[in-house]
Amino acid sequence: MSSCFNGGITVSLFGESHGKGIGVVLDNLPSGEIIDLERIGAFMARRAPKKDGTSTTRSEKDIPEILSGLYEGKTTGTPLAAVIMNTDQHSGDYGNISHIARPAHADYTGFLRYDDANDPRGGGHFSGRITAPLCFAGAVCGQILEHQGITTGAHILSIKGISDEHFDPVNVTAEQLELVKSRPFPTLSEFTETEMREVINAARMDLNSVGGIVECAAVGFPAGIGSPMLDGLENIISRIVFAIPAVKGIEFGNGFGCADMFGSENNDEFTIKDGKVITKTNNHGGILGGISSGMPIIFRAAFKPTPSILRPQNSVDFKSMTEQELIIKGRHDPCVVPRAVPCVEAALNIALVSALLEDPRIRR
C-alpha cells in the first residue's frame, strides 16, 4: 500500500491537488468519542495558508464534510470518512512545466513510478495539500487523546539559523502546548517570531525559500505503551511523520546530539516524585525500548526549504530527454514550516491513538 497506515487504527488518505476532492477514511476508531467540529476546524485553520506573506495565496476553504462515522456528535466506531472538495484550482499555472522536472519535487520520480499515468497538476497526490486530510485525521485523534488526559503540541524550533527556545523536556505542560497553538505564528518566544518572519520575507523577496525544524511534544501520555523492535513509538511516529512532504529527518530526545555525549551525561537517572517513578532529566524523549516512560514525549522533524522557488533553474524535460531551463509559476510558500507545525502534531496524534489501541490494556 502507499497512502494507508494500518496499526491500532487505519488511516486511508486520498486525493490529488487539482482533482475533484481530497479526504481520508479513519477505521477502527473507538466508538462514542465526542468530536467537536469547531475545534477540528480550528486545528485545520492552523494549517491553512495565511495572508501574512509567509505562505501561498491560494485560498482553500478546506472545510471537511463528514460523510460517515459520526452520529449525534460522537464517533460510531465504524469508518469515519471526510471529504474536502477542491474549489480554488488554477491548473493553468502548471501547464508549462508538466514534463520538466521541478528540482526537489517528485515530478520525475512520480513519472517513473506511475509510468506517466499519475496526475501531474500541482504535484497530484504528492502535493502538500494532502496534509489537509492528514490534519483532519490528526485533529480527530487529538480529541480522543484529550479524553484520556493527553495533550500534544508543536512549535517552530528553527528557521534558517534563527532558533526558538526548546520545550523544557522535563517540565513542559499542557498549558504551554495549548498556548503555542493559539499563536498565529507558533513560536515559544515572540522575539523569535519577528526574526523568523523577516528571514522568510527576505527569502520570498529574493525568490527563494528556507527550511527549518519543528519540535513536538506530548504530555500526559501513560507509561508502558508501545512495543520493542518494529512497532515501537519511535518506529510508528517516524513512519507517519515522513508522510509529510519535505520532512528529511527526525530525532527523539537528544537525537543526533547523542553522538557527542558520554553515557554518564545521556543516561536519565530514575527517581520517585509524588509516588511516581520519573526521570530527573529527559534525554530519552519519553521513549525507552519503543515504550513510553511517562515522561513527556519529545521529538523534532527537519523540513527542507520549499522546492518551488521562482528563480530560473536548470532541469530536464524527462519526456523529450532534453536539458531545459525551468521557470516555476504559481503560488508557493516561501517556507512550509509554520504550516507544517499542525501537520507534525497530527502525525503524532495518529501515532499515539494507534499505539493506545494496540495496547492490551487501555480501553473503555
Add this chain to the structure above:
Amino acid sequence: MSSCFNGGITVSLFGESHGKGIGVVLDNLPSGEIIDLERIGAFMARRAPKKDGTSTTRSEKDIPEILSGLYEGKTTGTPLAAVIMNTDQHSGDYGNISHIARPAHADYTGFLRYDDANDPRGGGHFSGRITAPLCFAGAVCGQILEHQGITTGAHILSIKGISDEHFDPVNVTAEQLELVKSRPFPTLSEFTETEMREVINAARMDLNSVGGIVECAAVGFPAGIGSPMLDGLENIISRIVFAIPAVKGIEFGNGFGCADMFGSENNDEFTIKDGKVITKTNNHGGILGGISSGMPIIFRAAFKPTPSILRPQNSVDFKSMTEQELIIKGRHDPCVVPRAVPCVEAALNIALVSALLEDPRIRR
C-alpha cells in the same frame, strides 16, 4: 504486532537474550535466489563482539541454523527460518538488578508494558542481541539486492566528536561500499579509526560509554521504486532502523542540515549524463516524494551512548518503589556504533527488498 515487519516481505524476529534461542522467519522472499552461507557468516561476523576492547567480551558463535526455506542453495520462496541457539549465557550477572531500573534501558518500561511477565535476564527481548537475527535477515536481503546490481554499505561517521569523511553523495561507488565492509573498524579514513578507538578506550577506562553516527548508502537502486505518503522509502527505512536499540534519530540526504539552507542551495538540479537523468548534487539523498531517484540513497542514524556503564548510578527499584543506588555488572560495549554498522545496513537491505517486491514491475 511488535517484532514483525510486513511489507513486500515479512520479517518476524524472536528471542530473548538469555532464553534458549533467537531467530527470524522471512516470508514472501522471491524463490530461486542463490544464497551464499559463507558470506552470510561474514556479514554476521561484522556484528559479533570484537576482541579489540571496543565491545563486550561475551563470545557468542552466533552461527544461524537454517531450518526451512533454503533448498539446494536457493530460496524456496516459502518461509525461511533461521535459529541461533544461545550458548554463552551468564545470567547470574544480572541477578541483582532485576528490579532496579537501569537508566536509559527498557527495564522499567518493559516491566510496565508486560506487567512484570517479560524475561528480565539481560534485557530479554529488548537486548541488542536480537540484532543478530536482524543482521541475518539483512544479509539474505543483501544478496538478493546484489542479484539486481544493488550494493549497500555503511561506515562510522562520528563518535563523540571525532568525524570520519562523508560518503560522496553523488559519486559513491559499490567498490567503496565493499571496501569499508572489509575493514575491522569501519571508517572511510584510517586516521579517524585511530582517534575513535582512543575515544572509545578512554571511555571504557573511565567506566563510561560514547555515542555516534552511522552513515549508510545504496548504489545501483533503480529509479521509480517507492510510494508517496505512508509507504515511501523514508517511511520504511526509518521504521526498520528504529528497531535497532539505541537509535535516536535518522536523516536522509541533507537531513537536519536543511534547516539552515535556502531552496536555491538545497534543490538538486537535474541534468542528463550518458543518456540518463541524474541530479548534479544529491541533497535529497536519492529519495524524492518517497520514491527513488536513481541517485545514491544516503541516510544517517544517530546512536546514543551505551546505557550500561559501570559507574554507580542513582535509580529506583520499581517493585519496592524505593530509590536505590545501582551498580551494573556484566560485559558491555563502551560504544555500540562499530557493531551497529552492519545492523543499519541490514535494516536498509530489508527495506529495499521490501520496496522492490511491493513495486508492480520489478520481477523475475
Add this chain to the structure above:
Amino acid sequence: MSSCFNGGITVSLFGESHGKGIGVVLDNLPSGEIIDLERIGAFMARRAPKKDGTSTTRSEKDIPEILSGLYEGKTTGTPLAAVIMNTDQHSGDYGNISHIARPAHADYTGFLRYDDANDPRGGGHFSGRITAPLCFAGAVCGQILEHQGITTGAHILSIKGISDEHFDPVNVTAEQLELVKSRPFPTLSEFTETEMREVINAARMDLNSVGGIVECAAVGFPAGIGSPMLDGLENIISRIVFAIPAVKGIEFGNGFGCADMFGSENNDEFTIKDGKVITKTNNHGGILGGISSGMPIIFRAAFKPTPSILRPQNSVDFKSMTEQELIIKGRHDPCVVPRAVPCVEAALNIALVSALLEDPRIRR
C-alpha cells in the same frame, strides 16, 4: 481494522445506510489502467434495486462520484476514491425499532460492539447498502482483470429449492459469463428464472423471505498465482465474500460434496491439451494448495433469507431489557440473492487483482 482489506491492493469501505454518503478508497491499484465509467455504471445497476417485485422499492441512483485516482480516463496509481451520496433516505421508517433487536440482524451485536454509539438507522454500517461501494471496487478490478484476459461472472444457482444448472467446471467460457451478466435475472436457464421469480413473489405475498446460493467463476486466470497456507486464493476470496451481509457459507470446487466422495472420484487427473497442462475434471475448483491451476476458478456462496420480514416476530428491547413484539416496516428485498450476484463477483474481482499484485511476476 474492520472495513479495510489489505493485500496486493487496499480497499477501505465506509458509510452508513442513512448517513450523508458511502464510498470506498482503493489504494495500490496499478497505474495506467483504462477505466470505462459506463461499464462501471452497468455493473452497479445489476446490484441496484429492481422494479420487478424481487427487491426493495427504495430507489437510489447510486452513481458514484470519483474524487481522485482517475486522470484522463486512466488510473493514476494513487488512491482512487469514490463517493455515493445518500439521497433517498426514509429514516422515519426505522424510528420505532431502534432498540428492539430485529432477528438475524446485527442490531443487538452492533449495540454491544459499539456501546450504543453506532448509527442504528437502517442498519447503519451493517446495511447491505455498503455493498454498493464494494461493487464499485469490484467493477474497477473487473476491468483490470479484463486487461489481462481474465473474465469473471456469477449466477443464481438456487433459491429455496429451485436449482439452476451449474457452470461446466471444465468448459465454462468467458462468453457464457458475459451472457448471464446481461440477463435481468441472472440464471443460466430461463425456465429456472420463472420458477424462482414465483418462489420469491410467493414469499413476498406471504410477508416472508427466501435464501439461496450464488455460483461464481473466473476464466483466463493464469496458473501459479496465490500462496500456500494463509494467503491462498481460497483464504482471500472467502475473507472478502464474507464481507457481503447474509453470506453464511462458501465452498470451492466440489466443496461440501467432497465429504461423500472417494479420492479416486475427487482427484482430478492431469493431462496435456494444446501443449498446456490441464485437468480432465475440475473438482478442485481451479485452486490447489491455495494456488491457481489454470482451470476455471469455481466457488459457491450461501445466502440466508432476508432477515427483514413483515410478519410480527418476538424479540427483545435490549435497552429496557424487556421482551417485545416486533413489527418491521420499511422496504426490503424478499430475497437478496439476485442483487447479491454482482456482489459476489465484485468480491472475487478484488481478491484476484490483489493476488495478481502480490505475485512476484505479473507486472507491466
Add this chain to the structure above:
Amino acid sequence: MSSCFNGGITVSLFGESHGKGIGVVLDNLPSGEIIDLERIGAFMARRAPKKDGTSTTRSEKDIPEILSGLYEGKTTGTPLAAVIMNTDQHSGDYGNISHIARPAHADYTGFLRYDDANDPRGGGHFSGRITAPLCFAGAVCGQILEHQGITTGAHILSIKGISDEHFDPVNVTAEQLELVKSRPFPTLSEFTETEMREVINAARMDLNSVGGIVECAAVGFPAGIGSPMLDGLENIISRIVFAIPAVKGIEFGNGFGCADMFGSENNDEFTIKDGKVITKTNNHGGILGGISSGMPIIFRAAFKPTPSILRPQNSVDFKSMTEQELIIKGRHDPCVVPRAVPCVEAALNIALVSALLEDPRIRR
C-alpha cells in the same frame, strides 16, 4: 505474505515436510498467561498419526521446543517461538514422483508459483505436516481462551455418508466439548465411530481415500466481539481454516442449508433468560454482522478425500511435458478428517484470540 496471519496476534508458520525443522512464531500474545506444556502436548497428540489404521504410519514425536516467549511458565508478551525438528524423514519414497504432478496435490501449482525452486520432498511447505505448528499455536491460544472462560471443541460430523449427531447449537456445553476431545476417535456417538472406522478401513484396503466434515464450536465467548464487513468473525475464521490443507468449504450456523429456508424459519427470535439476551434457536451460528451474539459459535469445514491414493493414476510430468502414469508410494492417511479435528479447533482458537485482542475492551 503467505504463511503469516496478522490480526490481534501474528502467527508466522514455517517449515517443509522433509527440511530440518518446522515451527511457528506467535507475536503480540498477552503477557502473563500461564501455559501448561503437558496439555499443549496432549492437544498435539490428537493431531499426531494414530496406530489404528486410520492414518499414516509415519511416526513423528512432534514435541515442540519453545525457544522464546515463555518465562517461568508464563507468556512474556514478546514473540513466542516453537520449533519441531524433523526426525523421521523417508525422503527416498518421494524420489520418483518429483516432477509428475500428484492429482489434487500442489506439486504442479507449487512448481509454477515458485519457478521450480520450492522443496518438492513430501510436498515441502504444502505438506499437512505444517499443521503441527498450527496446532501448537492453537493449543496456546486455547489456554488463553480458557482463562477467559471460553471453551472450544470439534468432532467428526461425517465421513463418506456416515453422519454423527450435530452439536446442539443452543445447548452445547463446555463439558461436551471437553469430552469429545478425550475420545481417541472424536465423534459424539460411539456407534458412528464404528461405522466410520469401517468406511476408512475399507477405503484403505481398496487403495482409496475418503473425505468428510468437521463441526466446531465455541462456548463462553462473550457477545459483542468482532466487526462488520472485512474483519468479522466469519472472515477471520474462514481465512485461517482454509490454511488447513484439504479444506474446500466452510459454513456457519445453517450455512448452505439457508438456501432452502424461509426467513420465518431461519430468523432466530430473541428472548431473555436469566437476565441475559439470548436467541431461542441458533441458526446464525453465534455470529450476526460479523460480531458474536453470545450464543455458541458453530461452523463446519468440508475436507476433500486424501489426494494420495496408492492406485495408479494418469498424470503429467510437468518438466518433460509428457503424460505419465503415476504410482504414489509412501505413507498416507486414508482419511485426514480424524486428525483434522484439532486443526480446525486450532484455527478457531487463533481466530478468537485475535478477535478478542482487536476488540477495544477485553483486556487485563
